[in-house]
Every structure is written in structure tokens, then in C-alpha cells.
Amino acid sequence: MSRIWRAVAWDVQAVWNSARRAVTAPGPERDTTVQSLKAAGAGVLAWALAGWWWSAPMALLAPWTALFIVQSTVYRSVHSALQQFAVVVTGTLLAAGGSMLTGNNSLAAMAIVLPATVLLSGYARFGTQGVYAPTAALFVLAYGTYTPLDIVHRLFETVLGAVIGIVVNAAVLPPVHGRDVRHLRARLAQESADLLYAVADGVEEGFDKERAATWHDRAQRLTDLVTDLRTARRWSHESYRLNPGRKLRRSEPLLPSSDWDFAWDRITDQIRQTLRTLAETSQGRPALTDVPDEAREIGTELLRAAGDVCAQDDYAGALAVRESARVPGAAAGCADRAADRHAALHRAQEAHGRLARLLTDGRHQVTPALGALTADTQRLLGDLAVVADGRPSGGAEDEESRQEN
Structure with a gap:
């Protein structure tokens, strides 16, 4: 009986919290x-x-x-x-x-x-x-x-x-849905950074098969976030159709360009491939586990710098000109974040150069794991360069013109 009362009390509390949020904050x-x-x-x-x-x-x-x-x-x-x-x-x-x-x-x-x-x-x-x-x-x-x-x-x-x-x-308050797009876009970048930081710490400390499997599972959830982002964007586009209220708004919500979806789709896929390679090094097979200690040290530095690129991602940076007209100092803040992204990307690329040189260094044995890790991280950094530049192909202006039409 007490379990039933606890369930009822939990439901009542949940309803009360939802009602309070409906009054106190948008959502x-x-x-x-x-x-x-x-x-x-x-x-x-x-x-x-x-x-x-x-x-x-x-x-x-x-x-x-x-x-x-x-x-x-x-x-x-x-x-x-x-x-x-x-x-x-x-x-x-x-x-x-x-x-x-x-x-x-x-x-x-x-x-x-x-x-x-x-x-x-x-x-x-x-x-x-x-x-x-x-x-x-x-x-x-x-x-x-x-x-x-x-x-x-x-x-x-x-x-x-x-x-x-x-x-x-x-x-009467015609609905426009853009909040989920902005929320998922920010969440995608932050969770990618958190995962890369966790993997960097694990590579530095040492990891087993179970820990590597957990990383790979988190990477798979990142690809699910990309799917959710695409769904939210379709919902947002539909909310603008036949909506007379949009023309009455003084300003439009800042939405990342849909070109970012493709960029982050590739980034999350490369993260997943990289973590799959790392998971294979924990399976106990000699051809896969033989990775030089120096490669692990370099990999730690590379992954942590790649995480910094994701953490400093700011889609509003692609809209700095427009945002600076609304918020004083916004353009300067976006410029600082862009500089941090480029610095982090440079550190990651420098680390990758040292990792690639291990393949030709006669002091180290070339193994499938080392070659795969080098190739995977090279593709990851190539896609992260798009984020560091702050503007995918198409740009934010294309998104605004699509919304206008």
C-alpha cells in the first residue's frame, strides 16, 4: 500500500513541477x-x-x-x-x-x-x-x-x-518551434566534447574492454542525437509554413544552418569509428593490442584537443554579424571562441602529425591498430576543421533564406 502512495505522491509532485515550469519559464x-x-x-x-x-x-x-x-x-x-x-x-x-x-x-x-x-x-x-x-x-x-x-x-x-x-x-500566439533545434545542437557539441575528454582520460590511465564498450555505446547515442536534430529541424520548418505570426515578430530565433547537420553527422560517425578502433585494442589479440606507449600519450593529447574544438563550438559564431546587432559584445565573444577553436584544432593536428610519424619510425612496429587509429583520427580532424571554421558549406544565410521562403 505504501508503494502505491509513493507512486501517487510522485505523480502529484511531477504534475506540480510541470505546472510550475509552465508558469515560470518557456519550455x-x-x-x-x-x-x-x-x-x-x-x-x-x-x-x-x-x-x-x-x-x-x-x-x-x-x-x-x-x-x-x-x-x-x-x-x-x-x-x-x-x-x-x-x-x-x-x-x-x-x-x-x-x-x-x-x-x-x-x-x-x-x-x-x-x-x-x-x-x-x-x-x-x-x-x-x-x-x-x-x-x-x-x-x-x-x-x-x-x-x-x-x-x-x-x-x-x-x-x-x-x-x-x-x-x-x-x-493567437501561432506556434513556432525552434527551441529543440537550438537545444539539440548545443547538446550535440557538448556531449561530443565530454565523450572525447572521457576517452582521453581513459587512454591515459588505461582501459579495459568494458570501459571501451561504454564509450562506444555513448558514441552510438551521439548518432541518435543527430537523428533527433534532423527531426526537430523538420518540425521547425513546418511551424513556419502558413504561419502569419512570423511576419509580425520583431526578430527571428537564431537557428544553426541545416548544413551543420551533415557536418555533425560526419563528426559523430568518425568519433564512433575511432572508439571502435580503441575498443578493438582491448580485446586481447596481439595484432590489435600492440600499440606503442608513445602512441597512447599522443592519442591522449589528440583526443583532448579534439574535445576542446567541440566544447568551443558555437553556432552563433556563424551569425556573428546578425547577433552583434542585438547583443553588445556578441561578435567579440564569438571571435574569441573561434580563436580558441582554431588553437585547439592546431594542437590536435600537431599531435596527429606526431602520431603519423610513428608509422615510419623504425623504432616502433607498425600494427593494424596504430594504422587504423591514425586514419580514423585524421578523418575526425578533417571534419572538425569545418566546426573550427564556424561555417559549413551553404552558411547560415542559406538557412535564413530557406525560412523566408
Whole structure:
């Protein structure tokens, strides 16, 4: 019993924390609260027009539609409205046809119509709105209202609710999603740096197979972050489509160019390949474990410097001119970070040069592990050079022009 009470107390505390964050700081909790209140407001407004002012016979359909049309983006609201209208038309006409075919026998009509509408609800073109096909059919069959005038009323009230939902979502704090892009972009750089620091410390101290496997798992999660970043960017781009509120904003949120996604995709992949090579050196096979001690010392220095490049990454550096107009001293701060990135990259490249010279040094045996580690880190530094320059191909201006279009 005490376990149940602890679970209830935990849920209550979680709800309270979410409510507090929704009030005190911007974030997903506040976004959810705003969208929920907008949906409720759209439903109330639709009922006021259809039920209270107009006294429509099917007034329930207007607020019912408006509630579900307030989506997370204006574009999605319009898209959902078109889907829902098609679904309601389909469900209503099938139900009316079934009622006329069975002589207004609701049980027999349901036996004919509901299997067809439930199957239609899974049609990909209807998306998440497909579930309303059997719901619309049930409204018709349960109330026995399928005359031409009743059908026109149903469709008109559905359109009324959809229009109200779209207008409310577009006119009242229209949602723009860019926070996840900025958060994931910063998190990707920081977690890459943290992993490279951890590996550098491990190479210096010595590591076993389990520790190397943990590094490789963390590297795999970095590639998952890149996937999340791409998903968040698609969501951000969709939020700008058909969004009138964007033109009313005094300033746009700074978003890293989508060209960075490809750059970090390559960087995280090279980190994963490098750590895979290191993991193989811990497997006890002589051909893989024979790495000179000097190579381990150089590798520690190289990886720590590569981590510094990631840690000093700042996508706003690519937008320094634009940012300096908003925040005094921003351009100078970006310039300092750029200098630190270049210095860290230079240290890493110098260390890699010493590592490569071991391959031709007759005092050391050339092993597959040493050759693979040299090749992997060379590719990693080549991709990190893009970050150190602060501007991938395409540049931030391309991102802004894409958003404008």
C-alpha cells in the first residue's frame, strides 16, 4: 500500500513541477499549456456561434471539430482540417447510405457501415483524423438524421469548427518551434566534447574492454542525437509554413544552418569509428593490442584537443554579424571562441602529425591498430576543421533564406 502512495505522491509532485515550469519559464510545458488553452477557447467560441447564437441542429460538431483542429503548427491545423472534412463527409455519406439501404434499421446499418468506416480509419491519407470516420457514422446512425438537410448541416458545422480552429491557432500566439533545434545542437557539441575528454582520460590511465564498450555505446547515442536534430529541424520548418505570426515578430530565433547537420553527422560517425578502433585494442589479440606507449600519450593529447574544438563550438559564431546587432559584445565573444577553436584544432593536428610519424619510425612496429587509429583520427580532424571554421558549406544565410521562403 505504501508503494502505491509513493507512486501517487510522485505523480502529484511531477504534475506540480510541470505546472510550475509552465508558469515560470518557456519550455515544452508552457507550449502544451498554451495550445491546450487555445483548443479549449476554440471549442467555446465554436459552441457560442453554432449552439448559442445560431442554434444549429448539429451544433455539437462545431466545437468538437474546433478542439481537434488546434494542432502544434498552423500548417498541421490546415492539413488536419482538410483530412477531417474528407473523413466526416465519407463517414456521413456511408452512414446515410446504410440507413436508407436497411430501412432505418440502426442495428443492421451499423453492421454494414462500421466495418467499412473502421477500415477507412486506417487509410494513410486520412492520417490521425481517420478515426473520426466511424465516429461521424455513429452520430448519423444513433440519431437517425440522414436527410439531405441534416447532411448539409453536419458538413457546414464541421467546416465552421475547422475554420474557427485554424483561425485561433494562426491568430493567437501561432506556434513556432525552434527551441529543440537550438537545444539539440548545443547538446550535440557538448556531449561530443565530454565523450572525447572521457576517452582521453581513459587512454591515459588505461582501459579495459568494458570501459571501451561504454564509450562506444555513448558514441552510438551521439548518432541518435543527430537523428533527433534532423527531426526537430523538420518540425521547425513546418511551424513556419502558413504561419502569419512570423511576419509580425520583431526578430527571428537564431537557428544553426541545416548544413551543420551533415557536418555533425560526419563528426559523430568518425568519433564512433575511432572508439571502435580503441575498443578493438582491448580485446586481447596481439595484432590489435600492440600499440606503442608513445602512441597512447599522443592519442591522449589528440583526443583532448579534439574535445576542446567541440566544447568551443558555437553556432552563433556563424551569425556573428546578425547577433552583434542585438547583443553588445556578441561578435567579440564569438571571435574569441573561434580563436580558441582554431588553437585547439592546431594542437590536435600537431599531435596527429606526431602520431603519423610513428608509422615510419623504425623504432616502433607498425600494427593494424596504430594504422587504423591514425586514419580514423585524421578523418575526425578533417571534419572538425569545418566546426573550427564556424561555417559549413551553404552558411547560415542559406538557412535564413530557406525560412523566408
